[in-house]
Amino acid sequence: MAEHIYIEDIAEHVDETIKIKGWLYNSRSSGKLHFLELRDGTGFMQAVMFKGDVSPELFDTTGHLRQETSVVVTGKVRADERAPFIPFEMGIEDLEVIAEPVGDYPITHKEHGVAYLMENRHLWLRTPRQVAIMKVRHEIISAIRGFFDDNKFRLVDSPIFTPAAAEGTTDLFETQYFSQKAYLAQTGQLYMEAAAAAFGKVYCFGPTFRAEKSKTRRHLTEFWMVEPEVAFMELEENMDLAEKFVRAIVERVLTNCAKELEILERDTTLLEKIADPEPFPRISYDEAVEIIRANGGEIEDEADFGAPHETMLGEHFERPVLVHRYPLEIKAFYMRKDPNDETRALCVDMIAPEGFGEIIGGGEREYDVEKLEEAIKAHNLPMEAFEWYLDVRRYGSVPHAGFGLGLERTVAWICGLHHVRETIPFARMMDKLTP
Incomplete structure (x- = not known):
């Protein structure tokens, strides 16, 4: 069974299959790939889902996940200097949704005023x-x-x-x-x-x-x-x-x-x-x-x-x-x-x-x-x-x-x-x- 690892310790687990428990910070898709930015409280990292590595249902579901969906992601860690946040990323083998947001997340990736941010x-x-x-x-x-x-x-x-x-x-x-x-x-x-x-x-x-x-x-x-x-x-x-x-x-x-x-x-x-x-x-x-x-x-x-x-x-x-x-x-x-x-x-x-x-x-x-x-x-x-x-x-x-x-x-x-x-x-x- 894959071990639960925190993002801050990811460098110690290159080429290992692990679990990350956290939240979806951001995502984008490109054809047969979903790029998920995950956070777990200790750090941020990118995880990549290839269509051929998971079931069609999971690939489709993942493409519609909202920002701040809580998830458990299983996959293999690899070094990649081009990855955002840290020079490592995960190749996703499985993804479990724990809870989905009730609506659109209030703080999106656009600019917000300080007054609005302080209220949230x-x-x-x-x-x-x-x-x-x-x-x-x-x-x-x-x-x-x-x-x-x-x-x-x-x-x-x-x-x-x-x-x-x-x-x-x-x-x-x-x-x-x-x-x-x-x-x-x-x-x-x-x-x-x-x-x-x-x-x-x-x-x-x-x-x-x-x-x-x-x-x-x-x-x-x-x-x-x-x-x-x-x-x-x-x-x-x-x-x-x-x-x-x-x-x-x-x-x-x-x-x-x-x-x-x-x-x-x-x-x-x-x-x-x-x-x-x-x-x-x-x-x-x-x-x-x-x-x-x-x-x-x-x-x-x-x-x-x-x-x-x-x-x-x-x-x-x-x-x-x-x-x-x-x-x-x-x-x-x-x-x-x-x-x-x-x-x-x-x-x-x-x-x-x-x-x-x-x-x-x-x-x-x-x-x-x-x-x-x-x-x-x-x-x-x-x-x-x-x-x-x-x-x-x-x-x-x-x-x-x-x-x-x-x-x-x-x-x-x-x-x-x-x-x-x-x-x-x-x-x-x-x-x-x-x-």
């Missing part, structure tokens, strides 16, 4: 481009977990329900939590600070939520973020860690996803420069402002960067740039002041090249309990909600630092995607809650 996201995911993006996303996630495992970090899961804001009150999703109010987590960072005091080097990796009313190509209301935190680490070491981390991610994707990047028509020239041993450029906020203004950008004194400013900075450098020491007043309450200039925070953002914007934000955390209490009051946050957080400083406080990397922005950058909506299986945006 559950089906759009089946196309080669979207499969390639999700494979790169998977590889990035594997690289993230591998990096922290290799560097002896401990995974500590943070809660989704939180009692108060971590980074501002204007973009919280509020929900009823039995007899009290709760909010969907903006970040797991505060919990990682407590965990770092227990385990030294930790990270969390999960969904975070921002009720920010933004419709830019870089924003989602639900996205995934990885957040390492390290006890006894200061800003320079934090930047070293962020650089080493991003370099590891890019190198792994270039090694393991070359085929997917080719499908996405991604020019990898600048990505390949990430592997150079030369450090990423590091500039202060003030130096970044000078670059923005020198390139014709307008920005008010001490203002935070918007998307156009990040784009200018990203296009100015060929590799990710680390911008440090932003004005304290535009940063979150937990940021530590620079002892050499208390108007500045010991923070850092990493901005991706090619105009893809910020992918990392982080810095040192204030570890003096009295200064932290003052900052909580200054930001008009409820002190009682942060008593547990203050305990981290009351009992064995140490310098500590960390950062958060946004997964979807990182996927967009590495894949060369214009909009983050394609970087996550089911995007959540201001106007998008389904499918």
Whole structure:
């Protein structure tokens, strides 16, 4: 009996008769031949049915199969450099229909608008481009977990329900939590600070939520973020860690996803420069402002960067740039002041090249309990909600630092995607809650 083989493993079965279980992605006929493009979740390949190799009934039935019919196809694998998708194809000996579509498939092989495709996201995911993006996303996630495992970090899961804001009150999703109010987590960072005091080097990796009313190509209301935190680490070491981390991610994707990047028509020239041993450029906020203004950008004194400013900075450098020491007043309450200039925070953002914007934000955390209490009051946050957080400083406080990397922005950058909506299986945006 023929063995069920996945398309991704087909190279190991040349000249063998096997079964492929999957779906009909596309088909065409030419006289005595049917050319079937099959997909099985691991890849796409061509299978060819010759009229003389099967019964007349099966040949006729196959010629009328609709796109996305689920099938089991049996045949012999042969090498063929001319075949689409991969340099192998199957000579069909038998075909069994599992289920036929109830009508014409909604996403045909013609052009469709993005709005229509997003409404049919559950089906759009089946196309080669979207499969390639999700494979790169998977590889990035594997690289993230591998990096922290290799560097002896401990995974500590943070809660989704939180009692108060971590980074501002204007973009919280509020929900009823039995007899009290709760909010969907903006970040797991505060919990990682407590965990770092227990385990030294930790990270969390999960969904975070921002009720920010933004419709830019870089924003989602639900996205995934990885957040390492390290006890006894200061800003320079934090930047070293962020650089080493991003370099590891890019190198792994270039090694393991070359085929997917080719499908996405991604020019990898600048990505390949990430592997150079030369450090990423590091500039202060003030130096970044000078670059923005020198390139014709307008920005008010001490203002935070918007998307156009990040784009200018990203296009100015060929590799990710680390911008440090932003004005304290535009940063979150937990940021530590620079002892050499208390108007500045010991923070850092990493901005991706090619105009893809910020992918990392982080810095040192204030570890003096009295200064932290003052900052909580200054930001008009409820002190009682942060008593547990203050305990981290009351009992064995140490310098500590960390950062958060946004997964979807990182996927967009590495894949060369214009909009983050394609970087996550089911995007959540201001106007998008389904499918």
